[in-house]
Amino acid sequence: MKSAKKELILANETLDILKICGDIKKDYYWLYLGKNYKKLLWLKNNLPKNIVYYDTVTELIDSSNKLKMPFIEFIGKLSVRSHSLSWWIAKAAEKNTLVSPVFLHICYLDIAKNLFKNKLKDKNIIIISDSDALLEIISKDSRMEGYSVRSHPASIKYKEYFWLIFRLAALIKSSIYKMCVLRDIKKSNKVIGKGSPLTVLRTWVGEGNMLENGEFKDQYFNNIGSMIKNHGKEFVVLPIFYGITRSLKEAVSWCRKSNTKFIIPYDYYLLADYIKAILVAARSFLYFKEANDFNGSNIAPILREETRKTTFEYGQLDLVMHYFLVKRLMQKGIKIEKYIITFENMFPAKPIILGVKEFMPSSKIYGYQHTFPFPLLLHLYPAREEVKILPLPDLIICLGKFSKNILADGGYPPDMLVEGPALRFQYLLDYLANPIKPQERTMLLVTLPLMEPNAFELLSKVAEAIKGQKNMKISIKAHPMMKNEILESIIKSTSLDNNYKVVSGTVGSLLPQAKILISIASTTLFEALAYGVPSIRVRSSVNVNLDPLDWFDDNKCPSYVANSPEEIKALIDRLIKMQDGDYEKIANKGRELINLAFSPVNDKTIAAFLN
Secondary structure, eight states: OOOOOEEEEEEETTSOHHHHHTTOOSOEEEEEESSOHHHHHHHHHHSOTTEEEOOOHHHHHHHHHHHHHHHHHHHHHHHHHHOSHHHHTOHHHHTOTTTOOHHHHHHHHHHHHHHHHTTTTTOOEEEEESOHHHHHHHHHHHHHTTEEEEEEOOOTHHHHHHHHHHHHHHHHHHHHHIIIIIOOHHHHHHHSOSSSOEEEEEEEEOGGGBOTTSOBOOTTTTTHHHHHHHTTOEEEEEEEEOSOSSOHHHHHHHHHHSSSOBOOGGGTOOHHHHHHHHHHHHHGGGTTOSOOEETTEEOHHHHHHHHHHHTTOTTHHHHHHHHHHHHHHHHTTOOEEEEEEEOSSSGGGHHHHHHHHHHOTTSEEEEEOOSOOOTTOGGGOOOTTGGGTSOOOSEEEESSHHHHHHHHHTTOOGGGEEEOOOGGGHHHHHHHHSOOOOOOOOEEEEEOOSSHHHHHHHHHHHHHHTTTOTTOOEEEEOOTTSOHHHHHHHHHHSOOOSOEEEOOSOHHHHGGGEEEEEESSOTHHHHHHHTTOOEEEEOOSSSOOOOGGGGSOTTTSOOOEEOSHHHHHHHHHHHTTOOHHHHHHHHHHHHHHHHHHOOOOSHHHHHHHHO
16 A cells, blocks of 8 residues: 655745644644744744654754865855856855855755655645745755645735835935935045045944044054054045934035044035946846756855845945945055955955956955954855855964964965954953952853844743743843844843843943853853853754854863753853862963964064054
8 A cells, every 4th residue: 555645845934834734633743944033932932732843953063064075165156156246245256155155045945855764755835935945945855755745825926026116216216325425525525635645445434433522443443544644645545434313415514523543435426426336236136047056056046145135235235345445546546555454254245356356456455354253254264166256354463373274174275364452352462461350150141133033033942941930030132233222122032031130231331240151153252261250151942053163172162052942041050059179270271262362462473464
């Protein structure tokens, strides 16, 4: 007698999942292959009991580590074939696991295919995802494995096209505004002349560094500007505005009045530049029309889906325009000796690098690797073929020997890499030299990352871990760039009662009172090590693991890793009993690791910027 076919139900998470599953009488396993932890919690609480949840956390860790290098090489081959300004600004070409779900969805595809053949073989399965493209590919692959497939896509492609047109309209409107309202070449000519060669410091400008007295406080390059000036060189700042609450016009006006000299890019652009930049962005939409085979499947639908969602993104045009800015500065006769930019091998760096190499080839461009590299931040790592054509600075200034070695191992030419100062982490090295005597350790400190989904997942898991424990109160420290209304929304969405308080100040000022730090995808883990505070490193249930300490084994870094609320609770119960001597052991380990990871600010390391 022929056995009944296995059944597979594929559904987009935006649909009425209860209605889709309402008539199911058989036993099923269900998987969530998306990035919305809030949706995962809802599904766990509401799906019928005869549908058993299959947790893919372990498989996600295994797949992401297995596919990391093949995916980097895959994108690298596409880069060699397509490289142009349009290609380098395409989100799928960037490999940015921090904001793009492309690699995550490819890992999910690998997980599903393996489960069909192994652990869930001969089982009925429901897969719920946020990606119609992923469900489409799974549908084709699963039929080959003998499943009877019922697909319920959300058909959101048309909505994605609508938002694509909406973003284009907003971009055109913004361009007209900048041309008509912000341009004032006469004022710029008074600031930027045609005298001695300049050093351009391109950096991010937000409310936190636009002080009322007109002083500009750079959060990425600290005092590099004044050091350049002390060496007899003139420097100007090229701003990238982010997170400003004032209007763009008000921000530009502040820059014009500031004590620091700014290049206001809008002063130099012509109408033709805006049109060409829009066309460059539009051409990035045309990639991935052909089949792209990876790991045994055609993943072109995933790449196209990401392109539809991100072409004409807010802020994209301003960075593309830096390519044309270099040309306009050259035509004005403005001599630029050196450009210094932040460097993470992300799309924001590509247009200005290409512009300098084409229009000012005698100028040098230095990239400062300002943040610590995570193993799965894939945009940091070029493919072997790709590195030859990749728009790269002439020099990459690393924040320590460890980072320099990581980038060298990751494929960058060794003669392009130089050890520089860990500007943003200097306070940790200063603290190690003069440690503060710990206060009474009572605080259970939770530091939230900037990305809202990650922050919600972390706080939700912690809330569940301490639920019902009236004597346990957590202190919540939000990312400094997180808006208050977002923080309040996250807290309201969790099961926290009144057993929490929101704390302000720097993480460094809070750690002397902390008994435990709990964090996810954050460099605050380094700070905790310096202060001798044990850290619970929470793994994500819905994303690839972004943990800066994954480079180090237990000998160098005490490892307290958890995923579920139950695991977090068990670690809290264990670590809360630690004594002073235990904290000192962690501090000693932290001292070794931080000295390994970061280089101090001294004449030798600062010289990397000045030579």
